[in-house]
Amino acid sequence: MTSFNLKSKGVIVDIGSGDGKFAYKLAKKNPEKFVIGVDSSTKPLADVSRRIYRKPQKGGLPNVLFIRSAVEYLPEDLTAVANQVFVNFPWGSLLAGIVNVDERIWENIKRICKKGANIDIVFGYDGLKDKTEVDRLNLPQLSKNYIYNILPKKLFEMGMDTVRIQKLYSSLLKTYPSSWAKKLGFSDGRSCYHMRVKVL
């Protein structure tokens, strides 16, 4: 991974970055940081991956790159590079790994972090509206006990401290700079949460 600028003041990794807009905006706003968007699917990343190599006047950015990888197989090159990780609106196996606290997934996310890094997860689903996915992935009900007690306890046992949990209402979602945040913010009021976990 030769274009990797490890001298930049901080590396941010966005896992499950979808269309890459969140990572792109983050990189644009923070030119001193290096941002890496990771997704298991290449299709949504195609446009943004082309855009970043254009001239700066046409949207090119030198401090962001996109990698195709599932969270299950994050490249060894990413080990201990991240000062901060985002996972915005995970779905599929990414969501299941996170909320079911699958050790393999969390150990992989932790592996790419430096000590003291923050992992910010924004997630939410609804037992009824998302029933097919909830049943398929065997997702737990997002009860207060699960979110505020069970999840943090499991993460602490794996060396991560949950320092913040906040319920996100649609007014906040509408202003959050990811495409899925906008979709959910303008739709049907699913409960979403922001959880910040610190790597000990």
Ligand SMILES: C[S@@+](CC[C@H](N)C(=O)[O-])C[C@H]1O[C@@H](n2cnc3c(N)ncnc32)[C@H](O)[C@@H]1O
């Ligand atoms: C609902 S989209 C959210 C996209 C983006 N973060 C946003 O907020 O607009 C979920 C993304 O997670 C990705 N994803 C699902 N399972 C994954 C996995 N195992 N590893 C990496 N990405 C995954 C999907 O390809 C998809 O782009």
